[in-house]
Amino acid sequence: MAIAIQDDKTAGKMMLYLAEKYQLELISVDARVTLLEEGEKARRIYFIKEGCLRLWMNSNGKEITNQFFFEGSLVASLESVLTNQPSDFYLESLEKSVLYVLEKERFEQLWEEDAEFKAWFDHYILKRFIYYSKHLLSFLRDKPEERYRNLLQKNPDIFQRVPQHYIATYLGITAVSLSRIRNKVAKTK
Amino acid sequence: MAIAIQDDKTAGKMMLYLAEKYQLELISVDARVTLLEEGEKARRIYFIKEGCLRLWMNSNGKEITNQFFFEGSLVASLESVLTNQPSDFYLESLEKSVLYVLEKERFEQLWEEDAEFKAWFDHYILKRFIYYSKHLLSFLRDKPEERYRNLLQKNPDIFQRVPQHYIATYLGITAVSLSRIRNKVAKTK
DNA sequence: GTAAAACGATAACAATTGTTAAGATCGTTA
DNA sequence: TAACGATCTTAACAATTGTTATCGTTTTAC
Numbered sequence: 294m295a296i297a298i299q300d301d302k303t304a305g306k307m308m309l310y311l312a313e314k315y316q317l318e319l320i321s322v323d324a325r326v327t328l329l330e331e332g333e334k335a336r337r338i339y340f341i342k343e344g345c346l347r348l349w350m351n352s353n354g355k356e357i358t359n360q361f362f363f364e365g366s367l368v369a370s371l372e373s374v375l376t377n378q379p380s381d382f383y384l385e386s387l388e389k390s391v392l393y394v395l396e397k398e399r400f401e402q403l404w405e406e407d408a409e410f411k412a413w414f415d416h417y418i419l420k421r422f423i424y425y426s427k428h429l430l431s432f433l434r435d436k437p438e439e440r441y442r443n444l445l446q447k448n449p450d451i452f453q454r455v456p457q458h459y460i461a462t463y464l465g466i467t468a469v470s471l472s473r474i475r476n477k478v479a480k481t482k
Numbered sequence: 483m484a485i486a487i488q489d490d491k492t493a494g495k496m497m498l499y500l501a502e503k504y505q506l507e508l509i510s511v512d513a514r515v516t517l518l519e520e521g522e523k524a525r526r527i528y529f530i531k532e533g534c535l536r537l538w539m540n541s542n543g544k545e546i547t548n549q550f551f552f553e554g555s556l557v558a559s560l561e562s563v564l565t566n567q568p569s570d571f572y573l574e575s576l577e578k579s580v581l582y583v584l585e586k587e588r589f590e591q592l593w594e595e596d597a598e599f600k601a602w603f604d605h606y607i608l609k610r611f612i613y614y615s616k617h618l619l620s621f622l623r624d625k626p627e628e629r630y631r632n633l634l635q636k637n638p639d640i641f642q643r644v645p646q647h648y649i650a651t652y653l654g655i656t657a658v659s660l661s662r663i664r665n666k667v668a669k670t671k
Numbered sequence: 672g673t674a675a676a677a678c679g680a681t682a683a684c685a686a687t688t689g690t691t692a693a694g695a696t697c698g699t700t701a
Numbered sequence: 702t703a704a705c706g707a708t709c710t711t712a713a714c715a716a717t718t719g720t721t722a723t724c725g726t727t728t729t730a731c
Contacts, residue, residue, distance in 0.1 A: 298565055352623045359619060372612055376487055415604060418611055423561055425614035430548060432621040433654050434541045436719095437688080456708065465622050470688055472710055514729095625689095626718080646679065659718055661680055 305365020329384035335373035344390020494554020518573035524562035533579020
């Protein structure tokens with residue numbers, strides 16, 4: 294009896310169902326709004342109804358984008374929420390977004406007392422664990438150009454919605470290098 | 483009320499306590515023994531009492547080391563165990579090792595029925611999740627030389643126990659490049 | 672004990688990426 | 702509307718890494 298890992302669509306629907314079930318507050322934010330600062334303790338988890346956000350950090354004056362999040366995703370500085378440590382990351386909206394808000398206290402209460410929520414959240418952590426292990430592997434195995442090709446194939450929309458220089462640091466390269474790779478790949482096709 | 487993330491020593495002791503509690507079978511394996519092949523479905527989780535192992539994959543004829551595991555660690559192709567899919571990885575002992583064996587069926591039974599085991603395992607997944615997210619970040623943020631310096635500082639023993647060319651692919655570089663970096667860093671000190 | 676394999680250092684050259692700077696385009700804001 | 706900032710491309714050069722090969726040493730296997 295194996296664990297069936299949900300696909301993103303199913304997980305997204307489940308998330309929205311839970312947001313309604315727990316009657317989470319809905320908020321709207323403009324593009325480029327910072328929802329969490331580095332050094333701050335994260336007190337909220339967001340469920341994205343519409344829009345997109347990014348988690349990023351400042352490393353010696355350079356912005357490093359850790360991850361992008363779109364509709365149907367849970368987003369937070371999870372490490373900060375779970376361990377109660379100050380966040381290493383900034384959380385920022387890239388587009389005008391509509392978000393359900395789950396306060397940390399409510400989250401912890403649900404996690405402990407609500408079996409359906411606990412099952413869903415534990416499964417979410419498992420999914421993220423598998424996602425991270427695969428993403429990490431792509432850094433061990435692939436050159437930047439291959440990481441770009443993979444991203445373009447699996448998530449082409451991202452290039453329509455997210456500035457390219459953010460994508461570059463997500464791929465572990467500079468914006469200049471990504472521009473060169475795109476030029477090269479476009480010629481190859 | 484935050485989740486307290488256990489340090490490795492505490493987690494290791496807990497693991498050995500559980501191994502005794504569930505009276506897991508103990509096996510000994512020589513160095514360089516393959517415990518799981520690529521394409522095989524993982525049917526066992528191992529708890530390392532003594533020794534060390536590595537998880538690696540073959541990518542276009544090149545060996546990529548995904549992770550090393552030492553005393554007090556749980557080791558398996560977890561993704562394969564959890565999803566019942568064929569493993570992308572090989573699991574191999576690097577030294578003569580002594581391992582507790584937890585069969586998949588027993589694991590699933592404990593996970594569902596034994597609260598202490600479930601709490602421990604869920605916590606383990608959370609820890610691994612945080613480990614992976616930090617490790618991934620080091621690929622986005624640091625150059626290979628910095629990843630080497632960090633590893634040397636945090637885990638110097640690894641260079642005494644693990645062949646250097648395995649460490650190289652774990653750091654995402656070639657063995658030649660790691661040798662050059664070591665030479666350069668040794669001169670800098 | 673000896674042959675074979677594994678391991679690590681190094682050299683030479685190719686390929687890729689980083690850095691810095693300049694310029695063009697587009698959208699936002701006063 | 703005009704000024705500004707954000708975004709992307711490109712160029713030139715520096716720095717780093719990959720590739721291939723050789724060599725000496727150590728370890729393993731028969």
